[in-house]
Amino acid sequence: MIGQRIPKLDAPDKATGRTVYGHDVRLPGMLHGRIKYSKHAHARVVRVDVSRALKLPGVKTIVTADDNPPTMFGYGKDNTPLKGQVVRSLRDEVAAVAAVDADTAEEALSLIEVEYEPLTAVFTPEEALKEGAPLIHAEHGSNYFTRYRYSHGTLEAGERESDVTVEADFELPYVAHAAMETSVVVAAFDHRGHLTLYSTTQIPFLLQRDLSEALGMEGSEIRIIQTAIGGAFGRGLDIYPFEPIAALLARKAGKPVRISFSRYEEFLAAPVRQPAKVHVRAGATREGMITFRDAYALLDIGAYVSWGSVTPLVMMETTASLYRIPHSRFAADCVYTNNPITGAVRGYGNPQSTFFVETMMDRLAVALDMDPVDFRVRNANRPNExxxxxxxxxxxxxxxxxxxxxxxxxxxxxxxxxxxxxxxxxxxxxxxxxxxxxxxxxxxxxxVGGGARIYRSDGCGATVKVDDFGHVSLVTGSTEIGQGSETVLAQIVAEVLGVNVEDVNVLNSDTDVKPWDVGVHASRTTFIAGNAAHIAALDARRQLFETAAEMLKTTPDDLIAKDGHVVAKVSGKSAELGKVARARHYREGGQVILGEGWYDPPTKLVDKDTYKGNIxxxxxxxxxxxxxxxxxxxxxxxxxxxxxxxxxxxxxxxxxxxxxxxxxxxxxxxxxxxxxxxxxxxxxxxxxxxxxxxxxxxxxxxxxxxxxxxxxxxxxxxxxxxxxxxxxxxxxxxxxxxxxxxxxxxxxxxxxxxxxxxxxxxxxxx
Amino acid sequence: MPKFHLSLTVNGEARELLIDPRRTLLDVLRDELDLRGAHRGCDSGDCGACTVLLDGKPITSCMILAADCDGSTVTTVEGITPAGGLHPVQKALVEKGGIQCGFCTPGMVMAAIGLLNENPNPTEHDVREGLAGNLCRCTGYKKIVEAVLSVEESKA
Structure with missing residues (x-):
């Protein structure tokens, strides 16, 4: 199983149009939600009048900031589903409509009257940091959100040791995920007032928590069901306002509500890669050894904090640790502006930092008149260091x-x-x-290739069940976003249990069913969820071997799992997996074959002052x-x-x-x-x-x-x-x-x- | 608004529908006929996820009013999928790894079928030009192009 070019198990359904994506979800009585965005990049909201819109036939409900719970949400606790006092960007949500169809909802948006009092807006970090610049979040006291200051060695020594130094300024743009499926969510409440959210999130368990804050509910009252996901690339790593807005609409209307973005809206309101201005210096000796690398990045995180503000952690890693760098410094300032919100995009800071770090490597190679590959190999990281x-x-x-x-x-x-x-x-x-x-x-x-500890846990849970028919179910906390984790995890389990990959069903889409996982990010799924699935499969195999040893009159260490059977090496006798499972549970004091796995890698959060540590x-x-x-x-x-x-x-x-x-x-x-x-x-x-x-x-x-x-x-x-x-x-x-x-x-x-x-x-x- | 009486042959079946004349073919396929294989990726003809065959030719169904298809024959991904099996283009995409998130796939399948109908022996260049209207954000296209070329090879 391992090392095989196995086609994705979900590919045939995708090729035939059978797969149900978020846009395909239809619930009985479902309404269509649309969001009214701000007309100004920065303004006081004087009045929101929804009375005309409410009279439009087919409009079922409208929510405004009056419907927000008192809690704030988001990584910086600076966001609310709808904005009532101040709008801080053109993507700010001021009202939302649920109607019988999307056209009616759209028409209703045009009937909502919003009176604004424009405020001075700032569109660059430099402007935002000027003396007397308007504060994007007055309660925050400053437009600085975070500063990162990292160093190892001493730059002065690095410069002294250098025979050549190079220096340059870089400017890096906003980039969109451009997943083929736009953002979509369906919210539905049951008779208990519990919320089920059909979502394309990458963080189902964190979203439960985030939504509980955004909606003023208990996390236990929120169930996330992930539909098939038509691409994500980091877009789904945070809560964004349309998700709680759909829930607020659904609660108020008493009916399920879907919000699906148009492509225009996706470009407008989905998070983007944060732009950065970076100043970089680097040096090397005549012999071609790097002496130092120094970078300062100024990041525009937009009007609210999302994961765009944490990308300096990754830029720092490239700056300080790609190649052997004896002296390094990295600093970054993340600044609020009235620009679009910035989030995680595949690579998460690394495309940016690799661009400046690796072009600076070539500048050094040219300054040294050295082959760029030789120069890199000379300085390359080595195993076990x-x-x-x-x-x-x-x-x-x-x-x-x-x-x-x-x-x-x-x-x-x-x-x-x-x-x-x-x-x-x-x-x-x-x-x-x-x-x-x-x-x-x-x-x-x-x-990072073995998870990334940015939360206290970087873990993933898994269970492996073997049923009466020898069929295997892996329930994993991880999420399939197209990358193929379902198939790779099935291969791992199939390898351990000696079954065909098609005999392993992977269930991974429901927070009421699957064990906890931090989310699909940081290239972590094969490593973390793979280890968890491996552990669970080994546990299931141990149980199978325990029973099979009795059946085959041998000891567990004489057994192997092969071709859907447990086989005794010495006698050659075997028992089919389903038979072993049945033997285990159709007996007095019977048990099911249910393996359990949890894997949290042996890593650390970076030190909060020095930013050092094995992440x-x-x-x-x-x-x-x-x-x-x-x-x-x-x-x-x-x-x-x-x-x-x-x-x-x-x-x-x-x-x-x-x-x-x-x-x-x-x-x-x-x-x-x-x-x-x-x-x-x-x-x-x-x-x-x-x-x-x-x-x-x-x-x-x-x-x-x-x-x-x-x-x-x-x-x-x-x-x-x-x-x-x-x-x-x-x-x-x-x-x-x-x-x-x-x-x-x-x-x-x-x-x-x-x-x-x-x-x-x-x-x-x- | 007065309804429009639409007659269409969809996947070999004659359909009579009363529709809002503002609806696109994609709207009607997805919402009226419950054929959700054609996906809405941009609603402006740029991404190709909604590609279907209209009288045998691949078109982006978001860019044509359903009323303008009156009397036409429409084939969607559901229509080319044999019961219990896969069309050679689908099979090739599955086996060659040309599918990741899959959102673009039905449109890609229909565009490829349209291309092969027109040109049964395309060169790699023909395939690259022929599928250039279908965006994919996952695969980098290499395996998609290989898959479509392999269909041609297996036929030959």
Whole structure:
């Protein structure tokens, strides 16, 4: 089972349209909810008049801030479902309607009258921090939300030891998850007043708690049922106001209510990756050893706090621990503005930090006149070492990843008889244009691969049941968001119990049924939920062996599980799993076969003052090589080829691993070249796929994935996480390739033709 | 608003419906005919998740009024799925790993079938161009393209 390219177990239903997504949920009497958003980025709400809207036939109920419970919710406890006193961004919810159909609800929104008294708004962290700037949250006393200050070693010593130093400023944009399914929720109350929420959340158990705050209910009165999830990528890692709003509407109307976002609304109101301005310095010795790395990031977290404000923890990790860094400092300030709310997006700070860290690595290599891969390998993290930040690296294939992508780049070069990429003729049939220059670039990445302790528990529970027919059910706390966890967990259980993967049913969508899990984030599911499922399966197997030993007149240690049977090694006698299960429970004092597992990795929360500590049980590594062609007339960058190597510990399902890397690369390519949510004065200017460009089949370069296996000592069957690494180094590899091609250093993404052309023109003028 | 009398052949079955004339084909498929395989990803023809065949040609069903399809033949993902089995395109997508969250998949299946109907022996370039109107955020498309090409190969 382990190491097999097993197709996703849920794929046939998805291919045939049978799968029920959030948008497909229909409950009897269900109403359609729509939200009225603010007209101003910052204003006092003087009056909300819903009387005309209420008279519209088909309107069942309307909620406003008057319907909010007195509690605040969210990571910063700064949010309410609806806003009554002040609106702080254009995505602020001032009222919501439930009606018999979506058109009626939409029409009712236009009949709600809201009177505002505009307030001065601030749209950059710099403005927000100016003396006398309006306070976004007066009760907070400042527009600073958090500051991070990390260091190890001493920068002065690092600078003294340096023969070369480099310095640059980076500017990083808003990015959207752009999951194909927009945000959706269905809320329904039962006769006890208990809430069932059909949701595409990634954190069902934390959402219970968050909703209890947002609704003034007990967590035990809230049940979350996760529908099939049409992509999430971090969007579902927090509570967002539309969820409690749906519940408030449902409670008031006495009927189930669905709120499903339009794509426009998704761009407007779903969280985005927070923009950052970063100043970075780094140094190295003549021998090519890194001496120091220093970064300061100013982050715009928007009008309310969500997980965007915690991404500096990850940026810090890349800055301080990707490669051996003797001296490092990282500081970040997270600032409130009247801009869109920022949340977790796949990679969680790492695409940003890998972009600046890895392009700075190339600047150092150029300053040293050293091969960029040799320079990286020289400084690479090694197995079984602790970084000064306190990350305990066990398995580590960084060097192997770098060498793997470099070898494939070399092949490309050698094909043209030793010519460099730049000198190679255009491979296609048309005549090479002198304006088209080619280059290759490399970048590496470090990512948590064994969970990430950002809550007190990083655990996951699981049970494994074997029924009378030898059929196996795994109930896991984890969540399938398309990444393939259902299949990978089934493989793990099937391997332990000696059954076919199709004989394992995975149940993972109901908080009333499944044991606790912190959520699907930080590339943690294979590692954490995999270990929990492994433990539960071993427990179930122990029970099977106990009974089978009696049946086969032998001892448990003589038994193996194979082909749906328990087999005695010595005698060769066997009993079918269902028969063993029946024998165990159809007897006096009978028991069911029910294995239990709980796994919480041996990691620590980072120290709250020093930010040091081993946050993950293991770390994943990767490297990418990009071949690009830059048109110096237009600034257009075309990626011709991307090679991605990742140390995944062990690939339980290589096809699923490749899928994570290739899909991550699609996001990384978009981050590098096309994707930016353009926000002007708090307003999203490109809220559709025509103006927010995802890579399509026609845009994608040739992608080659290389799986490096290092057999992690703590991972289930040696596996570690890979979910986020596919896209983290892509932008840096492309930026480095652009420099190789045309000699300009890009410091912002996406590297659009305009920006590349501007950089080229600036270079010409020098 | 007066209702529109719509006659459609959907997945081989003649349907007569009284609809609100403002409804798109996607609205009617999902809400009136209970065919939820076509997904609403953008409602503006950009993502392709709602792709169905209209008189054999792939279209984004969110971009056409149902009333404009009067008298036409519509084929959805439910219509091409054999009882108890998979269409070769579906089978290839499943086996090659071309499906993750799956939200784009039914649209991708219909776009691929439309492409193969038109061009039974597409090159990789043809497939990449032919599916460029169908966005996928999970897979990076590589396995989708491989899957569609493998259908062509297995036929040959």
């Amino acid at each position: 602790e970084t000064p930040q306190g990350l305990i690296i066990t398995s580590c294939g960084l060097k192997e990843c770098l060498e793997a992508v470099a070898a494939r780049a070399d092949t490309a070069r050698q094909k043209d008889e030793g010519k460099t990429m730049k000198d190679r003729p255009h491979p296609s049939s048309f005549i090479p244009h002198p304006s088209k220059k080619r280059g290759i670039g490399f970048a590496a990445t470090l990512n 993950s049980a293991t770390y994943g590594f990767g490297a990418q090589m990009a071949e690009v062609e830059v048109d110096t007339d237009t600034g257009k960058v075309r990626v011709l080829r991307l090679v991605c190597a990742n140390d995944v510990g062990r690939a339980i399902n290589p096809m699923a691993v490749e899928g994570q890397i290739e899909g991550g690369a699609q996001m990384g390519l978009g981050y590098a070249l096309t994707e930016e949510v353009i926000v002007e004065k708090g307003r999203v200017m490109n809220p559709d796929f025509l103006d927010y460009r995802l890579f399509t089949t026609a845009d994608m370069p040739e992608i080659e994935t290389v799986i490096i296996e290092t057999d992690d000592p703590q991972g289930p069957f040696g596996a570690k996480g890979v979910g986020e690494m596919g896209g983290t180094p892509t932008a840096a590899a492309i930026a480095n390739a652009i420099h190789d091609a045309v000699g300009v250093w890009m410091t912002t993404v996406p590297m659009t033709p305009e920006r590349v052309l501007k950089a080229l023109m600036e270079k010409e003028n020098l």
